[in-house]
Amino acid sequence: MNRYALFLGCTTPTQVIQYELSSRWVCKHLGIELVDIDDFVCCGINQINLSQEAGLMLAAMNLAHAEAKELDILTLCAACTGALAEAVESLKDQETRDRVNRKLQTIGLKYNGRTKVKHISRVLYEDVGIDRIKIKIKRDLSKFRVAPHYGCHYLKPESAFEGFDDPDNPKTLHQLISATGAFPVQYETLNLCCGGKSFPISKEPAFYLVQKKLDNIMGKKIDCMVVQCQTCYLMYSDQQKVINGRFKKQYNVPVLLYPQLLGIALGGDPINDLGLNSNTVSLNSLLAKGEINKQL
């Protein structure tokens, strides 16, 4: 049995609850035990903008809490993954760790450098494995043509991810999509960022980048896009609707979080287990194509 401390982050448990719901369901179904830690706080990624030291300390606080429970961390958000994994890397340096620990000491914590951080997709890929996922598939999704989107912090900075996948030519999400029976479609702007991280400062980069990717994948006859980060989800799904209104566009690309796609394939209830009815772009036509008899 694989046990992990579930790191929800800020946005998933408040704005994209279906990601949390489907992740918990998928993990339970595949034998990954998730432990909720009440003391976890924001990973600190946005605070790095104003103070790298503060960002590192918030990350270290979370790492210390997981370590105290002798658990590694399972993340859902790509940005939390990047921030925490980068902190693990920075804190391998004894001088940095001593400096951070002097501050953590004032709140009764210490980090010894033992916590590992893994994104849920990496856990599914490495701990469960493609072959074991395939055995559990109950629904036929072979008609789905899916555009994968990795999310920048899932694999970058490269130094923090032990060569788990190649950030310039990533394959793991493609394989995880294949494992569900769906077909992962390759496209030119695969590695293009969603723009979500500077969205609170300026909407323009995201509006441009989202359209660039949607224009690209709309020409590929895809049925949906699959993301593995709630910020990417919000950009491609919620902002897709905003862009349609603001720029008079007619994008209609359903966007799923990976555990939702996997959950469908594993036979999960589309609403109660996977929250598909919460997704902003309707998934009804997708479900109809997969001959899944459920109206969202």
Next chain:
Amino acid sequence: MKQDNSQSEPIRISKLDPKFKSEVMKHKDAQGLNACFACGTCTAGCPVHEIFPEYDPRKLAKMVKLGMRKEVLSIPYIWYCVTCHNCEQRCPQNVKFFNILNVLKNMAAKEGYAPSPWVEQTQQIMQTGIVFPKDEELAKKRESFFLPVLKSDCKKAKKLIELAGLDKIKAKKQS
């Protein structure tokens, strides 16, 4: 594509700050700056540069080297970085421009240029431990999905933020 006119102003040597580069490079993460030979691979791979040519990692690196302190720290575009890490991922000299930019943003924040969304997020973390409020409506919504009550240790987070001096950073006044 917008026109880039930002190169039209002449650089006045008397206005440069010769200590700026060493101040930036004092930070461990920014020490690679000297290795930059201005090939522009960072800029070529930057998605923000595509829409805002004024945001130019290669040019920023050069400006830091020249000592253009005020110009660099006051550029609003330094806050537009989408944090995709392409600049450092693709750099043939292994310069961590992403980290250099963070050093620059931290310096700009101390000098009064911090954008209000980041300051507000910090204040929110001190209250709830995350960047969003936790209200009754959220609690009901989570309950309807049979999800556990959302908790976080905001007191410890607040203490760390204060220890790092982040609570002292004020947002840039709107002009």
